[in-house]
Amino acid sequence: MITKSLRPILFVMAFMFFVLPGTNLSAQSDKDSANLKDWWKNAVIYEIYPRSFQDTNNDGLGDINGITAHLDYLHELGIDAIWISPCYPSPQADFGYDISDYKNIDPAYGTLADFDRLVAEAKKRNIRIMMDMVMNHSSDKHKWFEESRKSKTNPYRDWYVWHDGKGETATDKGQPPNNWLSEFGHSAWEWDETTRQYYYHKFYIGQPDVNWDNPKIHDAFKDIMRFWYKHGVVGFRFDAITTLYEDPKLEDEEYVKDKDGNIVINAYGDKTTDGKKTEFYPQVHDVMVEMRKASDEFPSNKFPGTHVLVGETYVPTINDLAKLYGTPEKPEFHLPMDTQIGLGINKFDVAAFRTRISEAETKLNGNIPLIVFDNHDNPRLDARFGDGVHDTDIQRAVSTILFMTRGASLFYYGDEIGMKTTPPTRKEDVKDPVGVTGWPKEKGRDGERTPMQWDDSKNAGFSNAAPWLPVPPSYTSINVKAETADPNSLFHWYQKLIELKKTNDAIAHGDNVMLDQSNTNVLSWIRASGPNRVVISVNFTAQPQTVNLSTPDVQAKSLKTLLKSPGATDPGNISHIELGPFGVYIGQL
Ligand code: NOJ
Numbered sequence: 072m073i074t075k076s077l078r079p080i081l082f083v084m085a086f087m088f089f090v091l092p093g094t095n096l097s098a099q100s101d102k103d104s105a106n107l108k109d110w111w112k113n114a115v116i117y118e119i120y121p122r123s124f125q126d127t128n129n130d131g132l133g134d135i136n137g138i139t140a141h142l143d144y145l146h147e148l149g150i151d152a153i154w155i156s157p158c159y160p161s162p163q164a165d166f167g168y169d170i171s172d173y174k175n176i177d178p179a180y181g182t183l184a185d186f187d188r189l190v191a192e193a194k195k196r197n198i199r200i201m202m203d204m205v206m207n208h209s210s211d212k213h214k215w216f217e218e219s220r221k222s223k224t225n226p227y228r229d230w231y232v233w234h235d236g237k238g239e240t241a242t243d244k245g246q247p248p249n250n251w252l253s254e255f256g257h258s259a260w261e262w263d264e265t266t267r268q269y270y271y272h273k274f275y276i277g278q279p280d281v282n283w284d285n286p287k288i289h290d291a292f293k294d295i296m297r298f299w300y301k302h303g304v305v306g307f308r309f310d311a312i313t314t315l316y317e318d319p320k321l322e323d324e325e326y327v328k329d330k331d332g333n334i335v336i337n338a339y340g341d342k343t344t345d346g347k348k349t350e351f352y353p354q355v356h357d358v359m360v361e362m363r364k365a366s367d368e369f370p371s372n373k374f375p376g377t378h379v380l381v382g383e384t385y386v387p388t389i390n391d392l393a394k395l396y397g398t399p400e401k402p403e404f405h406l407p408m409d410t411q412i413g414l415g416i417n418k419f420d421v422a423a424f425r426t427r428i429s430e431a432e433t434k435l436n437g438n439i440p441l442i443v444f445d446n447h448d449n450p451r452l453d454a455r456f457g458d459g460v461h462d463t464d465i466q467r468a469v470s471t472i473l474f475m476t477r478g479a480s481l482f483y484y485g486d487e488i489g490m491k492t493t494p495p496t497r498k499e500d501v502k503d504p505v506g507v508t509g510w511p512k513e514k515g516r517d518g519e520r521t522p523m524q525w526d527d528s529k530n531a532g533f534s535n536a537a538p539w540l541p542v543p544p545s546y547t548s549i550n551v552k553a554e555t556a557d558p559n560s561l562f563h564w565y566q567k568l569i570e571l572k573k574t575n576d577a578i579a580h581g582d583n584v585m586l587d588q589s590n591t592n593v594l595s596w597i598r599a600s601g602p603n604r605v606v607i608s609v610n611f612t613a614q615p616q617t618v619n620l621s622t623p624d625v626q627a628k629s630l631k632t633l634l635k636s637p638g639a640t641d642p643g644n645i646s647h648i649e650l651g652p653f654g655v656y657i658g659q660l
């Protein structure tokens with residue numbers, strides 16, 4: 072029996088045991104819910120080209136199970152999310168960007184059950200899965216288009232963009248409706264004999280553009296988005312989003328001229344047009360408001376946390392990029408890619424980087440930039456920034472900008488080990504339609520899509536069968552096995568940068584202000600969150616440099632090194648930081 076005098080004490084103990092921990096738990100759960108809501112604001116997103124990541128059934132093609140097999144590796148690297156470029160059923164005319172069924176997995180890559188297992192296994196490692204949303208076009212083998220092309224009265228006819236040609240007769244197909252060009256070469260119009268009209272394709276012939284003036288298309292794509300949310304994805308990367316609409320009057324585009332007034336001929340031998348009648352129509356904003364609303368409304372119960380919309384947004388100016396975030400009342404993308412910085416400069420120019428990073432701070436209305444340097448459409452970092460001598464140091468420098476700038480970071484499989492662009496050397500080896508049509512001026516994108524280099528065994532550990540693209544010879548030294556074993560490798564550099572981005576609050580979310588702004592050799596900036604201040608310096612040259620970052624506001628008797636290039640010395644003071652060729656220093660004040 073409990074005596075009366077002990078009762079109050081037991082009551083207080085019970086209160087401490089049951090209620091106070093509850094209070095801590097609720098503080099914890101507030102933090103968790105903030106993490107779930109804001110996870111994308113300093114997210115590290117890893118793009119996987121599924122065909123090239125890991126083959127598990129010995130057909131020479133990567134597959135979904137191959138991604139699942141490497142989740143521990145990706146967890147060790149420290150990423151938050153994977154964006155898988157298209158893995159839906161597809162004739163593979165543009166390696167998945169020609170989709171014949173938006174609600175399934177290509178049998179060559181696996182099954183929906185494999186996909187569900189990937190999502191579940193990734194979740195165990197706190198890794199989110201994002202899909203590619205290709206809304207500008209489908210495959211010509213999609214049932215919508217197969218119906219559409221059957222007759223002018225078919226219910227799917229106006230799901231695509233059909234027009235009469237010019238000067239067409241009963242026996243002659245005449246000329247295409249106008250001079251618009253496909254991104255992949257030649258006219259953007261393809262004659263279809265069954266109904267004797269042309270259909271429009273901004274990309275490959277097998278990728279007819281859908282008709283966004285048709286409300287049924289809007290509903291179809293929202294439905295597709297919901298389908299994948301039900302399977303536990305956390306968001307989408309919207310493909311070719313600026314090309315959804317074209318000039319309804321079908322006016323010709325202007326030709327691009329060189330400084331002597333001659334029309335520029337592109338790599339495919341066509342007269343280059345300026346693209347002004349086939350891109351950047353403002354209705355894209357309305358579509359994204361609609362998609363965002365549908366996305367926000369869908370409950371995120373399979374993987375709790377904000378659903379996030381990423382955009383493939385190659386736009387001409389920072390102001391165009393700012394508009395793609397929408398407004399607080401009518402939000403659009405969470406993360407439209409900032410292609411101005413990482414894909415727009417393409418050389419180590421300190422002033423250009425300083426200007427564009429500052430613009431991302433000041434001209435995006437406080438929105439979160441998505442920094443990106445690399446993807447499956449562009450030569451890899453070595454080809455765009457390397458000098459052939461200091462490539463690894465240069466990759467350290469580039470990745471420092473990628474992860475240490477305020478915002479979210481997106482990178483491409485294999486960058487973390489320094490995979491090299493390896494284009495085909497013979498036309499008969501080319502797989503990408505861009506290279507097939509453009510050879511030899513345009514060799515296509517195979518060079519940046521080669522198999523992931525896991526180890527130094529046959530086919531770099533990618534497959535036991537002949538890989539769909541050859542493994543670059545550099546795989547014997549550039550591979551995951553070698554680099555995870557070497558503490559000074561590029562892999563460990565990426566891993567440490569990501570860890571800093573996740574654990575240091577100044578780097579995670581702090582302000583981003585340029586320092587030493589007249590320096591034309593070294594890019595330096597400070598990240599600050601309250602008293603926590605971190606300085607970052609990146610040498611853009613092959614010569615050693617010394618920088619003085621002290622200002623009346625930024626002074627420190629001592630600096631604590633957070634990360635520095637291999638072999639670099641710790642600076643005694645902020646006024647004297649020594650950097651080797653393409654060297655990097657990151658230190659806390
Ligand atoms: C952009 C994609 O990244 C590219 O690979 C594709 O060819 C085009 N859009 C067309 O979908």
Ligand code: CA
Nearest residue numbers: 126128132134
């Ligand atoms: Ca396979």
